[in-house]
Amino acid sequence: KAKAAGRNRVCFFDPKMQTDVNTKAEIIQELYTAISNEQFELYYQKQIDDHGRAIGVEVLLRWCHPVKGVISPAQFIPIAEDTGLIVPIGQWVLQQACQTLARWAKQSATEALTIAVNISAIQFNKNNFVQTVLDALHHTGANPHHLKLELTESMLVSDIADIKTKMSALQQHGVMFSIDDFGTGYSSLFYLKQLPLNQLKIDQAFVRDILVDDNDRAIAQSVITLSQSLKLEVIAEGVETQAQRALLQSMGCNVYQGYFFGKPCSIDELEI
Numbered sequence: 001k002a003k004a005a006g007r008n009r010v011c012f013f014d015p016k017m018q019t020d021v022n023t024k025a026e027i028i029q030e031l032y033t034a035i036s037n038e039q040f041e042l043y044y045q046k047q048i049d050d051h052g053r054a055i056g057v058e059v060l061l062r063w064c065h066p067v068k069g070v071i072s073p074a075q076f077i078p079i080a081e082d083t084g085l086i087v088p089i090g091q092w093v094l095q096q097a098c099q100t101l102a103r104w105a106k107q108s109a110t111e112a113l114t115i116a117v118n119i120s121a122i123q124f125n126k127n128n129f130v131q132t133v134l135d136a137l138h139h140t141g142a143n144p145h146h147l148k149l150e151l152t153e154s155m156l157v158s159d160i161a162d163i164k165t166k167m168s169a170l171q172q173h174g175v176m177f178s179i180d181d182f183g184t185g186y187s188s189l190f191y192l193k194q195l196p197l198n199q200l201k202i203d204q205a206f207v208r209d210i211l212v213d214d215n216d217r218a219i220a221q222s223v224i225t226l227s228q229s230l231k232l233e234v235i236a237e238g239v240e241t242q243a244q245r246a247l248l249q250s251m252g253c254n255v256y257q258g259y260f261f262g263k264p265c266s267i268d269e270l271e272i
């Protein structure tokens with residue numbers, strides 16, 4: 001009977017699930033070799049001010065798989081986080097970004113640009129996080145004042161004293177901080193107020209339908225107003241049309257990022 005039930009269970013097992021399991025195990029295996037085989041690449045997306053000038057870029061990780069092609073971070077970052085591989089991968093991202101900053105510092109067209117790097121909670125929570133950022137800066141000679149780290153709200157709710165210590169240590173070197181996807185997490189304003197922040201990033205979920213959805217517009221407006229009150233920079237992500245940009249500008253936003261200004265691209269394709 002047990003055997004029959006067992007067989008039944010196998011029958012009910014969704015073949016698609018099996019594929020997912022294989023895929024995840026495969027991805028883990030392949031992620032290990034991806035770093036040493038140099039399969040990662042950084043894409044760059046411009047951040048634009050009110051005058052239409054690029055003031056910086058965000059770097060976005062891509063996995064250029066030899067067989068599967070370009071894999072988006074949404075597909076492998078969660079697995080990299082589960083396995084801890086996000087730590088060496090994140091360090092590689094920081095190192096590359098700082099290398100670009102150091103190179104850009106030598107050219108007048110790019111010397112003023114900032115680079116924003118996404119930081120995973122797993123990475124940030126490591127005891128040596130501050131040191132690894134400083135290492136990347138020192139090894140490349142990049143100017144810390146041009147490096148911005150994007151944190152998410154969800155990582156700013158645990159040990160506030162530890163978070164503050166790490167952020168302040170880096171801030172003392174000039175490193176800036178932005179809160180990514182702002183409005184989608186659960187951070188308390190009381191906590192945020194205590195942290196050395198430079199920027200809030202309005203999540204694209206509120207920008208997408210901002211022209212037609214009153215609630216999205218109200219949320220975007222409150223993030224802009226909050227930024228102004230706290231004397232923080234505010235940037236809107238996912239800006240795809242001139243109409244969205246114009247509305248955001250009329251609401252008091254003055255930095256934008258999105259397909260309207262340029263999709264993320266390889267550094268060779270980047271036009272500043």
Ligand code: C2E
Nearest residue numbers: 060061072073074093118119120238239240258259260264
């Ligand atoms: P994010 O940091 O919020 O990045 C914004 C995402 O929106 C990017 O997706 C970008 O390509 C996309 N995007 C930009 N403009 C537009 C637009 O106008 N319309 C739409 N629909 N999308 C737009 P991407 O590159 O797939 O990255 C997804 C997420 O993966 C990022 O979200 C970030 O959380 C994470 N990520 C990317 N690179 C890294 C990394 O180096 N380290 C870590 N820890 N996470 C990363």
Ligand code: MG
Nearest residue numbers: 058118150180
């Ligand atoms: Mg980001």
Ligand code: MG
Nearest residue numbers: 180181201237
């Ligand atoms: Mg974002």
Ligand code: MG
Nearest residue numbers: 181203204237
């Ligand atoms: Mg986002």
